[in-house]
Amino acid sequence: MPTPFFDTYQTQYDRIVAWRRHLHQHPELSFFETKTAAFITDKLREFGLTDIRTNVGGHGIVATIRGAHSGPTIAFRADFDALPIHDEKDTSYKSTIDGVMHACGHDGHTANLLGLASTLIQHRAQLHGNVVLLFQHAEEKPPGGAKSMIEAGALDGVDYIFGAHLASDLSLGKIATRKGPTMASVDAFKIQLQGRGGHGARPHQTIDSVAVGSRLVTHLQQIVSRRVNPVEPAVITVGSFHAGHAFNIIADSATLEGTVRAMDRDVRALLEQEIRDLLKGMSYADHMDYTLDFTHGYPVLVNAEAETAIVAELAAQTFISVERQIAVGADDFAYFLEQRPGSYFFVGSHNDDAKTRYPHHHPRFDFDERALLNMGEMFLALVGHYLTK
Ligand SMILES: [Zn+2]
Numbered sequence: 001m002p003t004p005f006f007d008t009y010q011t012q013y014d015r016i017v018a019w020r021r022h023l024h025q026h027p028e029l030s031f032f033e034t035k036t037a038a039f040i041t042d043k044l045r046e047f048g049l050t051d052i053r054t055n056v057g058g059h060g061i062v063a064t065i066r067g068a069h070s071g072p073t074i075a076f077r078a079d080f081d082a083l084p085i086h087d088e089k090d091t092s093y094k095s096t097i098d099g100v101m102h103a104c105g106h107d108g109h110t111a112n113l114l115g116l117a118s119t120l121i122q123h124r125a126q127l128h129g130n131v132v133l134l135f136q137h138a139e140e141k142p143p144g145g146a147k148s149m150i151e152a153g154a155l156d157g158v159d160y161i162f163g164a165h166l167a168s169d170l171s172l173g174k175i176a177t178r179k180g181p182t183m184a185s186v187d188a189f190k191i192q193l194q195g196r197g198g199h200g201a202r203p204h205q206t207i208d209s210v211a212v213g214s215r216l217v218t219h220l221q222q223i224v225s226r227r228v229n230p231v232e233p234a235v236i237t238v239g240s241f242h243a244g245h246a247f248n249i250i251a252d253s254a255t256l257e258g259t260v261r262a263m264d265r266d267v268r269a270l271l272e273q274e275i276r277d278l279l280k281g282m283s284y285a286d287h288m289d290y291t292l293d294f295t296h297g298y299p300v301l302v303n304a305e306a307e308t309a310i311v312a313e314l315a316a317q318t319f320i321s322v323e324r325q326i327a328v329g330a331d332d333f334a335y336f337l338e339q340r341p342g343s344y345f346f347v348g349s350h351n352d353d354a355k356t357r358y359p360h361h362h363p364r365f366d367f368d369e370r371a372l373l374n375m376g377e378m379f380l381a382l383v384g385h386y387l388t389k
């Protein structure tokens, strides 16, 4: 069965590519996407949409297309922020802003969702239910835009939520799905150890923050190896450790910073608790004062079983449907999935050309733009499943 309304979407392919390239040339950093948001809003008005909320939880935009008949409401999300990376590509549409680049594909996500908007507004008469389009700012930088958009009511009236990310590690024509935990939670910590400095030859008169900090790094590894069930993925990385100034002086303080990742909500909570307990215990044993800043980033992204099965089934009708491997990357789409059943899936975007095979966030990242057609077709297949009879 052909995907409903895909003919309409397809006739706009050149426009969709032009929008993507415009956004690519004019990237904006997370939380500063004013021109991008204005571009999206202008386009939506131009298509004839009238139910448009702007500045939702920041620069977020929520547009609703009401079907002529009653039925469920499904939401689709596209993120639209860029990254602090200098574009090193050699293309006509490379970034015009020094040090800022769409190196994750969010320009494509947004162009696709605009294509979906202009398609569906033309087919309102055939829709049994409504479509909510969530254009989200600031995915790349915690606290992200998803949480504040939800707090501002972005999901009001929404029954199901779907989103997709381009994937340069997946070839064009493949759609990857995964049930359950799919992307990691990301938390950060900063530990300040406060001991007592002194002469390098009189350690007994000091509290050595280098010695205690070094043991702390080792103990943190043992949380993962001795406290977490070995079948559960978990990461604690100390990425920076600063202490001391001279070879013969015992350092009085040390600063350690790191990242904590998990694929399970309970494991995430366990890691934080163990870090807190460890510091308490070491502080007593080592007579060391400390402060801990523990910052919660994005939660574990958990795809709903039933909705993911539907996505995989629809994908298999037109594409090569594969299972996504667990990745310790994170995405604040996780917050939407905490609120509503739905699924986040991946759309293959590389071809034989090496230019389309760079990893996301690489200064030469690019993708085969036909992947946008595939993303659009998947979204329309979901519209067909939920909103047509
Ligand atoms: Zn990214």
Ligand SMILES: [Zn+2]
Pocket (backbone or CB within 6 Å): 104, 105, 106, 139, 165
């Ligand atoms: Zn991304």
